[in-house]
Amino acid sequence: MENQKIIQVEDRVPLSLFAPLSIQHMFAMFGASVLVPFLFNINPSVVLLMNGIGTLLFIFITKGKAPAYLGSSFAFLSPTFIVIAQWGYADALGGFIAVGFGLCILSLIVYKFGIKWIDIVLPAAAMGPVVALIGLELAGTAANTAGLLSSDTTPIDSNNVIVFVVTLAFAVFGNVLFRKFFAVIPVLIAIIAGYITAVITDVITPETLSKAVHTDFFVMPNFQLPHFNLQAIIMILPVILVLASEHIGHQIVTSKIVDRDLLKDPGLHRSILADGISTMLSGFVGSVPTTTYGENIGVMAMTKVYSVRVIGGAAILSIISAFVGPLSALIQTIPGAVIGGISFLLYGMIGASGIRVMVDGQVDYSKSRNLTLTSVVFVTGLSGVAVQIGEVTLRGMVLACIVGMILSLLFFIFDKLNWTNDK
Template structure:
């Protein structure tokens, strides 16, 4: 019997809503909290604005695009340079500027539509780009699990294998409601295994207060700081388009058309602008949560909204936030190992469902070059922004596809289908 799909607009009872929402919150928590840690700020304000941003996104997209907005990694290098030279408040100003710039891009797309996407990113290019969203994160999952350390701790391996094993076999063996929360069960199982192995540290939980207000800060603006960060706009737009395509494939609805790419982009960048105004980091649609949807068949926006509300609550509950942050790396790594793979598989599924004809030379070279570009580790640096992985592969794919389109119009290509 196939697993029951819970579609985007379906409601779920409270007894299901809470664990399903917890599952999404746990999936994003590790990566989302890492960004403020690297910036040297409290994660509480980030949890607050990730939740607020997700709710804003749901409203802007009319509840038709399931996505959780977490902390973006695209700004780490340029924002780090701004923080070092000017201070964090000037980085906030650049986040506000990026958000405003993204809103302008959304309005342009609203005016001119999305047909250009199919020209610059045909299926033969989009498939590998989407796959790379998950595949290039594979190393992160292994690193979180401690599997890339010089000396591998057997305790980490045990916790990792317990978590991954429950996630994998739970997907196949669990029935009924348990079948839609295998990630949550895997995290709990991994946490219990970590406790049994003695690798949990509750020091922060003991020291944390029960209630705490997030640390609000306000932006300052400097043209040099803004221009240092602004090229990252290309990275986030490329990432956003890829996420919307893979989510569309998973849920069986074209989100580029309804609610429309302009709405999803607007929601994403408006959230980033709000975050910058109060002291948080830029947001982006999260691959971890896309993986949860792919694995569980639960696409309900109500569940995503529930996760956002829980995140907001955690931002004010110091003890709870600290307790969640004790989830060890091998648990996060074990879950991510499967979730990232699910995203990669979605890209391959795009190629299969799109019936890409690899007897045509252009399709063969597009997919080949995009995959190698994304996985090779090469980087292109523009100012202080470095493009690598999926983003660089996306730029290369768009450039190649645009050249092929022009050559087609000039009648110079030799692989046009016979009329």
């Protein structure tokens, strides 16, 4: 083992390396994964628990052949905020379960028919802007969370601005300047730097810290049951298309890193099924949807350690941390200025990842269809236009995704009829 430059998927890792490598994977996912429950205003301990359980299930269902960590999905943010505002988080949980069930059905379709049909329903020219809209729609939310939007009743707090700037600076420059181990945890480092600044500037008071530290060592995560609301489900369900595209992209990238075709063995249908089951289980207990994490893929690419045992170790650490009371309490004291500072970068990265979908898909904008698809999807999502169907309101990314699908299918039919002028 000591003479190997690469630790492969099925390799055992020496005990001396197992702990630090597992902690590294946990740190890589921690900042982004904990951010999602903060944005939904729920206790992150249940999320850490279900992320760990979901990852172990993923490893089991894929027969230990596909190294991946399941963390909190950002794809659900935009429609979930709308659902929470109108009905509450329990209704959003019902939507998460519906999406997870949809992924399970999708895994059967992939097993039977393959994956080429996805390019027809939502090609890169439409998928790219849909993914980008997830981040662009939330830009205002990041500023509001950070306390940067003043009003007549709530002026901007200068201490909040200081905490925000420090957090954002560490996140931005850390992504560019940090090296080796620190290069994979700039988000976590930024959160720590912002937290320390919040303590120094009295944004977090000593009384708050003392209360958190003296919390019972062992606590139970705050579980809650879902409520199934058809309107909420319809608003959240289109996210399944974004998840499918993201999942396939992650599996292709991971295949290149480990030099194995994971789409064939263990099979894309198995990995999608695992992702769907994990998301369903999370919805039933009050957690957030899960997805394979690019942060952990980046860790594997950098370290050349692909062992699923290491990822499994990180999952176990995540499960244990969910029951440690002081840790959970300290996490909940993180101020909005810190979360807003991180969100500024992460939401922008989500938007940029949509552009990357178009670049990686080699979208040719000399073709009228591609230019039309991207233009219409972007304008639909950002215009504020809403469509009322019965009691269901479609807007933003959800409406843009549906419009993109309809246009893509029409263009496909026009191609078959030889009507298009750019074929």
